[in-house]
Every structure is written in C-alpha cells, then in structure tokens.
Amino acid sequence: MTSTASVSEPQVAGPRRQTSASDRLIDVASRYGTIVSLVVCVLIFSALRPDVFATTQNFLNILNQVSILGIIALGLTVALVQGLFDLSLASMATLGGFMVTKWLAEGTISSPVLAVVLMLLVALVIGCLNGIVVAYGGVSAFIATLAVGSILTGVVLGISKSATILSGIPDGFLVMGQGKVGPVPAPVVFLAIVAVLLYVFLEQTQVGRHMYAIGGNAETARLSGIAVKRYALIALGISAMCAALGGMIVAANLGVGRPQGVGDTYLLDSFAAAFIGASTLRPGRFHIIGTVIGVLLIGVINNGLSIMGVETFWQYAVRGMILLLAVFGASFLVARRR
C-alpha cells in the first residue's frame, strides 16, 4: 500500500481557502498556547513545591519581580503596534532612574512627586525626538532608537562621571519601589495602573484605533485621511515614558541611582514578552493583554526554576525556547492564512 501524504495544494484561484482541521488546530494552539503553557507552568511548579511556590506571598513576589519588566514591555508594546522597534528603552530606563535620584539627592528638586513627573516629561520629549527622526527623517526606528539610546548612555555616564548615587535619596521616593498598598507591593500597583491605562488607550480610544490601522497598513491609513506621521511621536513617546518609569522604580527599589546597566537587563526580556504576547489570542497583533501574559510567563518560569534550585543558565535557555515556540506558532499561523 502506498501511503499518500495529504498535502493540501495551495489554491491560487479562490480568495478564500477552506479551513482544514489542521489549520484550526494550529489556530487554537497558537491563540491559547501561551496561556496554556502559563497555566501548565504554574501547575507543575505548584505540584513540585506546593509549600514554597503555591503561596499568596510567592505569587505577589512573582508580580513584584516582573512589574518593572512589565511596565517597560507594555510601553514597548505601544511602539510595536505601529511596527516601531524601540531599542532606546534600556538607556532611557537608566537615565530615568539616575536623573531622579540625582535631582533628589542633590536637592535640585525636593519633591519626589515633582521629580518623577518632570522625569516623565523629559522622557516624553526624548521619545518624541525619536519619533521625529523616524517619521520625518525617514530613518528606521531600529537604527534611530539604537543611536539615540547610545547618546543617552553617553549622557548619563558623562553627568554621573560613572559614580553611583548611594545616599541622600528621600524616603518619599523610595516608597515608589519599596512601599506597599495593603499586601500589594507598590511596583505591582504601578504595573496595574500602566496596564489598565494602556489597554484603554490602545483598545478604546481613537488614537489607539488609528495606531492599529497604521501598524496594519500605513498606506491605507494615510489614504483614509489619518495624519500618519505624528503617531510615531506618540508611540515612541509613550514607550520612553514607560521605560523611564521602570527605571525610576528600579532606583527606588534598590535605593541607589546607578548610571549604567539598569535598563539593559530589561531590553531583551521586554521584546520577548511583547512577542510572546503577539502570538497570544490575536496572532500577529501586539496587544496589552498578550504582553501581560508574556511577562507573567517569563516571571513564573524564572521564579519557579529558582525555587527548584535550577541554575541560571537553564532559566535563560528555557525562556528562549518558549519564545521561539510562541513566535514560531504565530508566524506559522500568519503564513498559513496568507
């Protein structure tokens, strides 16, 4: 008996293809794959170490651990919705954390709230500059933000003379990273606020709708009368603000203002989280809920593996494999649908 492999011929003529069972399986697998793996991870770790992993305290721990990554990744998601890669967010985070501690420690600004708000505005301006270079200079965001990021790194190193700010940071600022609202750590509160705001922004507002349209097909958006260029400023501005907020929470959490290396840890993970998110629920589309799930997945894996006493290199490797699977699933599905 000859085994005939059933290869479905791509039909050229019809605009619509019949969806086969395998297509539907891949569809479901890629939509819910990351959610299922999140649940499975939680179940496995809970089963293996119920006493340590499956506690309220540990879950709050996980949230606390991922909150900074989450805030940065959520901002990045807004940029990615428009197809803009923001590589400046690492140095933006470093700059945010360092400048605020410097202002407060040296007494340039005495109110922590004012310092934080001012820093967010500075970040917004820098992000908009990114956007101007991209939209009006015609430079790809990848290169533009890489360049701006390098400049920012240089600026922080120059201002700080490579010295870490260790003392003189007021408690009013440290609350941002170390305080609690009830049992919930302050960074988690910030994460929740950012997630809700950006969710509403992207899903419910006119600007968010236009951003998705531009990300989906910029030419269609332009021909529909949308002023496409200015949206790059908004997207990269938001991304920069979130990065700076993340950096400030790091500084508040540790109680020091480091002039280098703060944001770098989060750069690749935030891209990983956003891309895992883009393969979740709505394949091929970056969205806030997806990114939240991506962030949680990374957090659970890191936390679980640490609790199990698995060495760090495994954490990196496992995270990489999950990212590959997720992105592969999404791109496979997108390719199938074309």
Added chain:
Amino acid sequence: MTNTVEPGREVASRPGTLLQVKGAVKDYPGQRALDHMDFDLRVGEVHALLGENGAGKSTLIKAVSGVISLTSGTVEMDGVEVDVRNPQRAQGLGVSVVHQHGNLVADLSVTENVLMVDGLGRRAGVLVDWKGAHRRVRDLLDRVGLGGLDPRREVSTLGAHESAMVAVAKALASNARVIILDEPTTALQPAEVDTLFGQMRRLAAEGIGFVFVTHRLGEVFKVCDRITVMRDGRLVGTWQSDELDHDSLVDQLVGPEKSIAQDAFVGGSTPGDVVLEVRDLTGDVLRGLSFEARSGEVVGVASLPGEGAGEVVESLYGMCRASGEIVIEGRRRRIRSPEQAVAAGIGLVPRDRLAQGLVADMSVRENATLASTRSFVSDPVLRLMRRGRERIRVGEVMDRLNLKASSLEAEVRTLSGGNQQKVVIGRWLLRRSKVYLLDSPTAAVDVHTKAEIYALARQLADDGAAVIFTSTELEEFARVCDRVLVLHDGMVAGELSGDDNTVNSIMRLSFGRKSD
C-alpha cells in the same frame, strides 16, 4: 474616413525572417488570450506591435520570451521551429525583452547589470575580472550610443533614457538578435525618445530585429518599418508603415463598432448643483485640465495608461504635486495630502484594494469607520470610541450596500473581493463624502460583482454625490458614466455622453484621432 486600407499580410516567410509565430493559440480558463495569431519579424527591422489593453500583445510577448507556453501554434527562429520552454531558452535563442521600467537592479553598477545574464568574467578561477568586464561593457555601451558612460556607475544614478539604453545593452550582452521593447518611452522626454530611436535604427542596421510595443502612435510612424495590429487576441493585419496614416491606424486599432451589452447604462437622474470644480490642473502629464462634476453625476475620466487619468485622481486626492484650483461646493480647497482631501469631502476607492484600501487584519467595522473615527468619539479629551454606535451605523450602511459577511467583527481579509470593495465604499458613506474617486474599482473582482459595483457607483450619484470614475476597461465607461472626459496628451481631447459614449469613440479620442 473613406479609404479602406488593405492589410498587406505576409503569406509565406521570406528570406531574412528572424522570428516567426504561426497560428499561436493560448487558452486561459474561460478565456482565449491568443486566437490563431501570426507574427513575423525580419532581420534589421523595427516592427510595431499595437493593440488596446487586453488585445493579446503581452501574451504574445510572453510566449515568444518563454514566460508561458502556447496551447498550440509554432515559433520559428531563422525558419527552424523552436521550443521556447523557459526564459533561459529564449535568451539562448537570442530573444530579449526590455520592460517598461527596464529590468535593471537599481543598486548595482552598470557593468553588473549588463553582464547579469551572461556573467562577469573570472580571473584565477574565483576572482571577478572587473577590468575585463568593464571593458566588455564599455564596448556594448558604445554600440548603444552611451560611449561616455562610466560602467562603474550605479544604475540608480542614471537618467531614464540611459537606463533604457543600458537595458538594451544588457540584451546585447546575451547576444540578443530579437529585442522586444515593451513601452520603453513612457518615462522618456521627447528629446530622449529621439535619441533612443536613433540608436534603435543604428542597431537595426546591424541586423537586430526590434519588436516595439507602445500606445503612442506618433512614435510608431517615426521609427517603425512595419506595423502589426492585434484585437481580441487575433491578428487584424500587418502593414508597411507608409501604407497607413495616424487616423487609419486608429481605425484599425478600434475596429468595427461593438454592440454594447444589454445592461448598458441608460440615462441617470438629472444632475444637480456643481459639487466639484477643477480649474487649470497641471502636473507631470496634465496640462491645464478644467472640468466640473455635478451632484448625481458619474463622470468618467479616460486616457491611455500614463496619459492623465491616473494623475487626475492622484492630484485631486493630494497624492502627487499638481497646481491648479480645486473647488468643492463653492469653497476653494487646498489639497496637498490625502488628509486634506478627506477633510474637503473627497473619498478614494483606490486601485489596489488590499495594499491601499484595507487593513486586512482589522474587522469590517474598524475598516469601515477608519475615515470617520471622529464622529464616534465620546468626548474631545479621552476620545473613547463608542463601539455600540459604530456597530449600528456600520450595520446600516452595510445593509444598504448589501454586504455579505459572517459578521461585522469578521476580519476583512476573510471577505470576497467584491465585499471588500463594499467596505471601502462604505467607509466614505460613513464619512458623508461629497466627491467619490473610484479608481478602477472593478479591478480583480468577478463579473457578477462588477455589475454590483456599477450599480453602487450609480447609487452614490443618485444619493447626491459627484462620482469620478476611471477604469482600464473602456466598456465600463459606457456602462456607468453619464459622461466621459477623454484625455490625450494631458488635455481633454473630447467629452462624450449619451449615444456618443462608446468604446470606439473613447479609444479614437484617447489615441488622438484628429478627424472623425
């Protein structure tokens, strides 16, 4: 037109025949693209191949250059039957095609382009012999009259005329004896066209045969020895070019009066007020175009490709730079971008639905409201989208358009071509546009949907809008439009309406037929 011209058809191949196609038939599903077509090209001649869009020119060229294979019929080179099964084989036989925009890679040097097919020579087995390659290319450039051109220059830095000649040099590099020029003059200035023709004649004197495809009939008489006209996949005739003049050639191209299908458009409602006034529109091709369109009217703008109709749409929509005045409902509007055009009340149904008309991953609802998001926001600060209202309004409009979709939340990619087009039209209904630009709205939709789109164009006009309509299929103008402006050479060659609005009269005018 009184003198009928007898086609001087060649019966047998004469000595000196380079390429001969006999009884060529090419069937596509449901359509015969070539119907017993005969064609021959002699050594050292420039032979025009003419016909309107869809007459079968491209199919014939593809068959000769090995892109497609014929259903039946033969191709002979030097009197020997050959099997042109693929483009490589065609090149081996000495047949090269130079396309409209030249088949050159802009980022590579002249040498790399010219020797792309033939290969750069090698030195010591692995290294490219650049010296030898440049020397060879310099010789080839000399032959096409570009002796002074540095072969190391990037093609992107060349002018249109130089690119065209470099493409010819590339053909010569692979020892082409038959060079097919597919509308090579579209991007050229008149002086450059003359230079090109000079070089073509010189190369023809060396024995190379040219097949010259163009829409510009004036050029045909300037450079061609013989003329072959095709219509509906068939040979109309082959003539010595001095046997025809401009007007009789147009008559051969147009053919006898076609009977219009029974669903031809019969009289619309009486037009209302002037909605759109265009004065003195001047751009790359257009030279001082003025016209107006009234509410309730479908106005066709017809021209040969690249002769103005496309530019009318693009300049009205702010997609290209043009000077002139655009007045909408009595208000003078400055339109420099699509954004301003939309604000002025113009809506575009673009030529390429998927690349320009839709966001494929978004839902029907989101696509439909893309130009009118402003009317669905809750307040001027937060600007939350009111989805419930969106759903109601989109539902109303799509009911009117008779849209067939599984739901308004379905991704627009899952819809058929015709329904996708309705979503684009619905977008402008929601925006309450006053002027609709329908730029070949029936491209790539099936026959049934075409009829539906014609009806929609009428409906838009009957609802009080002014509709500007373009198409590459001339019979559509007769079916949909109240009147048709035919452009030739960037100016209105004539306006047709009622019984005069026929395919033949549109073609006659667009080819610049002087007398009637």
